[in-house]
Amino acid sequence: MNALKKLDCLSTGLALFAMFFGAGNIIFPLALGQAALNKTPWGLSGLLLTAVAMPFLGLLAMFRYEGNIQLFFGRLGKIPGLMLASFIITLLGPLGAAPRCLALAHSTLSLAFSPIPLILFSSLACLLIFLFAYKENRLLKLLGYILSPLKIGLLVIVIVKGFMEAPEATLLPANTSHTFHFLHGLKEGYNTMDLLAAFFFAPLVIASISN
Template structure:
């Protein structure tokens, strides 16, 4: 029993670290800064799209035994391959991974003004390569080593900001519909997309822990317990950062979005901001980038190169493309991804829901609802 609890705890911490990346640490701050007194409704919207939906997606893939290819193949093998490639590009070298690197650079540059982007990118990609090289230990490294430090540093910022600093008086919301605003900002975290691919890492780990006698129902239960831990931690951090940003919204006014965390650290922590903020950002970006890079490199090696090249070469290619994309900088990457996410996210939600219905209630319909959702979004854009 203690082994099961330990596995669920470490896997839940790993889930939290995987999901809590560049989007997660930035967008709650953007929401808090812009909605102020409407923070409650905005955070409810954010949690729905950035916590509930991603973990629902992760559970739905668990029903397919962690096989995301079977999950997507229900819309047809060719459409599935195209969708998978697009999604991996978004959460991989053309979206999430370089966004992580650029956020880290923007934050650290406040304290190390002489730092050059190219040098920083190369160092970051090299560190990611080292962690991903021994991919069999990725979950253990994230769950046991990096996660506790990450959680501690983030909680310190939240507690200091909410209980040991003098907040400003929150004014009215700067947006007309805080709930819808939070709902849409949750798309930008891209966590539903990430969940589709993280699930294979999580499922395989729990399957190995369960051994040959592990049953599908017990594995599903283990994933569910770990998901509750990860979702709870994610929600707490979202709420905490959202409220801190709302309290100090005037002081954050005019701050570029990729420097919000660094600026907030200065306001809340004063002279100690450098150490705490840098630590939290570096760990956040590193843990998420590790998981994303492993998933992308695996798919590239197994399904594109058909295992004709070594894993290390696939890993290297992903990180080279990542380094090139970082030249767009954080804001440029966000602007590039936003319209794409607006189009594909509703269809992914529909796909997720109908696959759950397929596994639980034997509902066979899938193609018409998914492509209808895509068509409607394109029509109203």
């Protein structure tokens, strides 16, 4: 494999990270750790199953159908498959993941800069996203070469700053059982919607690999 192909593979992997690591992957693990206290490993194991392992299986399932969404969901029947796919994309768009990402970005930026109305911020952000995503053939390269390294760099800064400035604390024992926190982790991992997103991210990745 030559250097260019290795770079393309790395870019595709980073693009996948950028697509899957969204607002839910920041919000839910933090909330899970805050609730689980000394039983965090149990909660984390549940979260990893539904937020990492299951989306990976979803990608593999779509690869089996060569990224064909109609063929994948069509196994339920033409109309039921179309209805389910439409429902999932609605959850990922206007009714779920998109508003969550916009709300998190707005609240985070409001802490550092003068706050602007949420509706104005959302409109500008959606316009910017549309301009970047308009040409599908450039989307993965944009994510892999620019957005993902930027996201990783900012995450490293936040994590290091958190470790340096966080007060010393001792994990208190949680009053609930290991099973409770494991199941809580399962639920919160599913709430990231990464499994649902995998069905619609796969066609982009497969098209990029094919090209």
